[in-house]
Amino acid sequence: MENPEALLVLARARLPDALLRHLLASHDGPAAALAAARHGAGLGLPPACRQALASPCPRLLAGDLAWLEKPGRQLLAWGSPDYPALLRRTPWPPPVLFLHGDPSLLWHPQVALVGSRRPSPGGRQRAHDFAAALAGAGWAVTSGLAEGIDAAAHAGALAVHGRTLAVVGTGLDQAYPPKNAALMARIADQGLVLGEHPPGTPAIAAHFPTRNRIVAGLSLGTVVLEAALRSGALISARLAGEAGREVFAMPGSVDNPVARGCHRLIRDGATLVETPAQVVESLEPLARSLAADLRGALETGLADAAGACPPGPCGHSAGGQPAVSVNHKRLWSALGHDPTPLDELARRTGLTVAELSSMLLVMELDGQVVADNGRFARRP
Structure with a gap:
């Protein structure tokens, strides 16, 4: 993107998502959207937002620009033709995405694999094997780079040189948890790391549930492999359902506490799956329909x-x-x-x-x- 300063200022101002999408959609470029936001007395912005728009921090802006200048890094705005079509169709698309890696993966058919941060050894292995099988079949595996199931899924896709996307709840220069820093670097090199927060944004609890809406929104289906009753993976599953996507859950032992969330999802209507092939069989018609839509447009x-x-x-x-x-x-x-x-x-x-x-x-x-x-x- 040429002259990204205006979009970076808007991203730093913490405007409500709906308002920022409206500004970007209704003006000819981020600079015009920023000018409208600065002069929009009727927007009802809190003082902190108005201050961030009027007087952006030079240090933060310089740091953001320095981050963007490095190879493989991009800033994608709501109004861009490159904005992923599936995410655009959700009820809550983020107005700005920071990218590090291969942006073409945003347009590739994806399956989200999510689950517990503290899985059983068998659950961790299943996540790895599920991801390897899906990636080997040509699907991109999307997850949230968290401990446990997420990390195992990314590693499984990388193990077969497949496609994987990591959606993070921090700035893309911050690895969370820190022990996944090497995995994050591998994904940026061989796949795509993305998020909605500017560089330097630390791990904040409220950002991780909102991150899950991007995981679910990019994917044709979400598979929950192991999850407790209060797991964040259930948020991903709910958001996938709200976006009209397929939700799958793998059953486990009735004595396993990190299987009970999956059992609840199945009782509530999620599709029970035991193998990657069952996921592929269910989603292939959707992928072909997506391809047909693209073909019709092209x-x-x-x-x-x-x-x-x-x-x-x-x-x-x-x-x-x-x-x-x-x-x-x-x-x-x-x-x-x-x-x-x-x-x-x-x-x-x-x-x-x-x-x-x-x-x-x-x-x-x-x-x-x-x-x-x-x-x-x-x-x-």
Whole structure:
């Protein structure tokens, strides 16, 4: 993002989410939104917000800009075309997201794996194995980087070189718990770490339940593997239900206190699952529907019969799908047999990350491309 200062000032001002989304949606860019917020006498802002807008702290702003200048870091605003579509459709999307890693993962089909911070040894192993199986099947595994189930899920996805996203309740320069700092660095390098709080934001108890809405909102389904009756994982499950997403729970021993939350979810209507394959079977139609929606938005009619693309990306696919737009031709021409990172594809095609991610997802599901750690190539 060019000139991110205005958006950083807005993010630091702690405006109500709905108000900040409205300001960003109704003005031509963050600078105009900031000017409107500064002059909005009728907004009813508390004194602390007005002060933060009028006189932002130079030290904090300089620190935020320094953080953003490092490779792999981005600031994503509500009005951006790159804002993830699934999260946008929730009742409570965050107006700003800080990103560290591969932003294309925001557009990849995700499954949230959540559960207890103090799981049983068997629960920890199941989380690792579940994540490895889902990631190996091409899904992105999303969780909250907490101790226990979350950490095991991220580690399981990384173990098979799969995709994983960690949503944190702190600034992205703060690892919480501190012992997960190395895991957080691996995810930033091989996947994506994201959150709604500026750099330097410490671990605050109130931020973790709100973090869960992002975990649930990014995912097509949420799987609770082990959870006590008062577990934060049940908040994630409730939020997933509120967003219209699938909720799954794994049963356990009636004598296991960290299984009782799962049993309650099942009694309340969550789908009982025992294997990753059952989750995939339930969510595949949703993923294909999402791909069809993306395909419908991207296809603009029959391609030129003289185009140089093979069947699938251009021309009619084997399933009789109509040919796709000039943008698809441009992307296919930019792809080679050597894996190419998304930012290089953006440079070659002139398309945005959102446009590329949408097309690449459709092409991957159609078997036209392969993805490897955020790099894309034509399928041999």
